[in-house]
Amino acid sequence: MEKDKVIDISTDMKKLRTILRKLPKDKVTVVEPLFKELEFMQRTLESLKKEIETIGVVTEFKNGRQDFLKENPALKSYTALIQKYGNIYKQVTSLLPKDDGKSEDELIEFIKK
Template sequence: MSRKNKVSTNMKKVKELLKEIPKEREPVAQGIYNELVFMENTLQTLKNQVEEEGPTAMFRQGRQEFLREHPALKAYNTTVQRYGNLYKQLVDLLPQAEKPQESDALIDFLKG
């Protein structure tokens, strides 16, 4: 089953940031962006499933039956961590902003 990934408002803003990435890094940035869009949609699907079915599920193995973490919650937790890592990688591709030199009163005093 194939479905088109919906691009959220947040990801549309991220897409705008891609314009600031140096040309030589654009292919990498686009690949990361595409994965983030996919992961965001996957996270929403998993979140909806956990909200509908709860964070735990009964598991049967042979005669034994026990309560365990819902597989969708486990997948969500793994995916959200990787989503954060990918997001950071994308931000790291942006050019470093110049930080204004902060004035230090002691240094200014010593310089006269």
């Protein structure tokens, strides 16, 4: 993995950030740290995904003269992180304003489903 390579956050995350800016100040103070974690997790997930696609789900492991196949550690990390990402994403979206019939934003509608 290249550590100096910057991975952009997705368009959906950019739209979500725009929506979050419209929240009341008391909710923003709760949501902002969670959103920053989501951004970090998304970048990390993308890096892990690229590594899994490049190396594969199993890697060769040498123990003395014997070769073994074992699960790619990136896959294990990806699996654990994607679950945590989903939980935090749900937390953030639960703090979004409830639909009052005025919202036409497609992302909000998607998230609420």
